[in-house]
Amino acid sequence: MPGMHKSDLHSYLRAARESLVWKLDGLAEYDVRRPLTPTGTNLLGLVKHLAGVELGYFGDCFDRPHGESLPWIEKAAEDNADMWATPDESREQIVALYRRAWAHADATIEELSLDAAGHVAWWPADRNPVTLHRILVHVLSETNRHAGHADIVRELIDGAVGRRSGDVLPSDEASWWEEYRGRLERAARQAQGA
Template sequence: MTPQEAYKSDLINRLQVLRDSVLWKLDGLTEYDIRRPLTPTGTNLLGLVKHLAACEFGYFGYAFGRPAPIELPWALPGTSVNADMWAAPDESTDLITNGLYRRSWEHAGQTFEALDLDAPGFAPGWPEPHVTLHQILVHMNIETARHAGHADIVREMIDGAAGMTKGNDNLPYTTDERRRAHFERVQAAAATFR
């Protein structure tokens, strides 16, 4: 494996860890909980997954002249603003997680196989729209990490579940008692500035 191939593989593998983390945040929740908005801007878990599918189809597909092989619900005429950020009642969880998000991974995988890191692409709306696969892979790692962080917070607001991945909560406290003690320390420190 050449250094460029190793670097490409590292970027793809890191992206997959992030993708899996995002989907894990939906595990064990009700349809209502994965769809309900928990911030004033409407952030919700299933919407984050749908948005990431839109990003992957766009950046790993359209940017390299490889349109999505399926009809994308957010691109249909008459769709609402931010249609990729929430799930309509007729859009099942399976449609979004498997029919869209995991399909976007397959489509991206074909792009990764076909193109080298220096392959040219086009990202309209970017300050410099002429991009490479390397730039897009870095961007999608950042984009997915950003939304994985949103999913972390939203999930914690729903039921208190926290952590990076299944089996790795990566938190320094292991019991609810230690978690509460930590929360109280942080709250007390903040309260000194009231």
């Protein structure tokens, strides 16, 4: 049964990864980089961040060197340097790094048991040690959280929604969505007493 649990978690992680990368498809370089929230959330930055997450949690925490250079996570790096791409960091480089991180993480997940012991150096001592199971759940949760951010950012850019191409939605007509959004706005105002 533990093998089945690991397989299920791993399958959901793979799907979340693919969903996040799909959000970049068909967009101009500016659109994958531009900040669309007051805190600067952008699509390529989310991918860059999650590459470091996977390399750290499935590499460093289980003493499995990954060999990647990640200057944006060094102590001397500026705050949030992992959450955006510099002009010198291409989309192709960042996506390739994320895919290498997947391969490294996948090897860790496949080779270790769910109860394999690890250590997260950047977590408080009372939350260590950890197991592969805990880290797999943690990274799956973080990846899905950021995939949700990407959903909203992509919708703001060009209206594209869903986890993948061909997702079934109630309608693909702009007029349907305008009416729906208007109904929600009216309900919100009515609930407030406006």
